[in-house]
Amino acid sequence: MTILVSACLLGENCKYNGGNNLNERVLRYVAGHEVLPVCPEMLSGLGAPRKPVELREGRVVTADGDDCTDAFRAGVRKALEGIAGTQIDLAILQSRSPTCGVKQIYDGTFSRRKIDGQGLLARALKERGIPLMDAEDVPDR
Numbered sequence: 001m002t003i004l005v006s007a008c009l010l011g012e013n014c015k016y017n018g019g020n021n022l023n024e025r026v027l028r029y030v031a032g033h034e035v036l037p038v039c040p041e042m043l044s045g046l047g048a049p050r051k052p053v054e055l056r057e058g059r060v061v062t063a064d065g066d067d068c069t070d071a072f073r074a075g076v077r078k079a080l081e082g083i084a085g086t087q088i089d090l091a092i093l094q095s096r097s098p099t100c101g102v103k104q105i106y107d108g109t110f111s112r113r114k115i116d117g118q119g120l121l122a123r124a125l126k127e128r129g130i131p132l133m134d135a136e137d138v139p140d141r
Contacts, residue, residue: 002087003030004125006094007037009135014039018049021094021135028141030092036083040099040121043082044068044075055098055117056108063110072099076120080128088130093122095136102134 008015011022042048051062053072060072076099093100101119106112122132 001089002034002036004036004038004083004088004091004130005030006092006097006100006135007039007042008094009092010035010037012037012039014042014048016041016048016050016052023135023138025138025140026092026135029138031141036086036088038079038082038121040075040079041072041097042075043078044071046071052110053098054106054108054110055119060098060120061108072120075099076124079121080124088125090131090133091122091125092133092135092138093119093125095134102132102137 008021009023009026011020013020053060053062053068059067060069061067093102096104096106096114097119098105099119099121102122104114105117105119107115126132
């Protein structure tokens with residue numbers, strides 16, 4: 001089984017603040033499988049640390065209004081190019097992320113309010129028929 005995983009969940013320091021979201025439950029779940037780490041936000045070229053962003057009316061914006069949509073879409077495109085031709089059986093993605101959120105994202109007001117929705121990469125993977133799992137829903141093994 002080949003599992004695509006948000007790189008931050010595997011301990012890569014690619015979060016907006018330069019840290020990670022190391023998730024031991026995810027590590028146990030993917031043990032013994034082929035794991036493909038992905039971070040479309042790093043592929044955007046903005047590096048880490050970088051300003052936090054949220055999705056607002058289909059755009060990727062910072063709290064002070066900078067529009068990063070083109071860079072983030074380019075990062076998603078690069079991520080998809082990187083897995084082209086690979087059979088991905090499952091994608092485990094970081095909760096609420098503007099790129100990887102599976103079930104919810106932040107509402108775009110930087111108030112920490114969550115709404116139903118998907119991040120840019122999650123949506124693109126779903127459109128390609130790849131099964132998605134939110135990191136918070138990974139069963140403990």
